[in-house]
Amino acid sequence: MISDASTPSSEYRDRLSRYAARRRRAAQVHPAYRPQTIEVAIKVGMNVLFIAGCVTALIHLLPQIRNQYRELREIQAETTLTRTRVEHLQADFNRYFDPQQAKSVMQEQGHRVDPSQRRVVFVEPSPSPSAALPLEAD
Template sequence: MNAIEPSQPLQPAPSRRIVPRTRRQQRRHPNRAIAIETTAKLAVNVVLSSAAIAALVQLLPYHLSQQAKLGEIREEVKRTEKRVNRLSNNFSRYFDPQQAKSVMQEQSHRVDPSQRQVVWLDNNTTDE
């Protein structure tokens, strides 16, 4: 019983060597999936941003031309409003019974018989 048993050479288990290698690979890149996902999100956002910028660049000339047209229309509206106000004042003046006589004189170039005509003469002129 006390006899010495022949010793068998100890061989390391192959599973021990394989397990540390896989663990080492996992330790080297523990955030690899997160990095890939973040890179993909960043690439998609860059593509979408560039598409939005390209669309804005194409819309900018159209917007500027529309603003110029709007400015022209506003100026035309101002001119038309002035004209309408002037015509409205003239209309109310033409149909005012108190001013009918003066309006008729302006339009017909006739003078009221009771009114005297005044002719201005220049005093500085000398007859030679």
């Protein structure tokens, strides 16, 4: 029998229908797995939402973290300045309450002078009378 080229053979049609039926079955989710599929989809969706929330929170926290680091650096700078000031004051305190240096501290703080010392007074020299007269030009 000679078949027409434009009409498919019955064998070809059978194979084509079996292939199409197989594709339809593969595309459909088996009814027994449908609840598990929905559950997994919900879990994945919720995890995506949680991740999006965490990323958003981190983005909002970054400026605050930068400000805190800036303030921390300022506080550390002030701490070093205060530490040097405290060390200087501690040295002065130790000097003021040292019994061996009591006389020198009292002389610095007060107007009294140890009687064994002589007072030195600096006086500016007075200008000489010849230096006060301007020179005349001839």
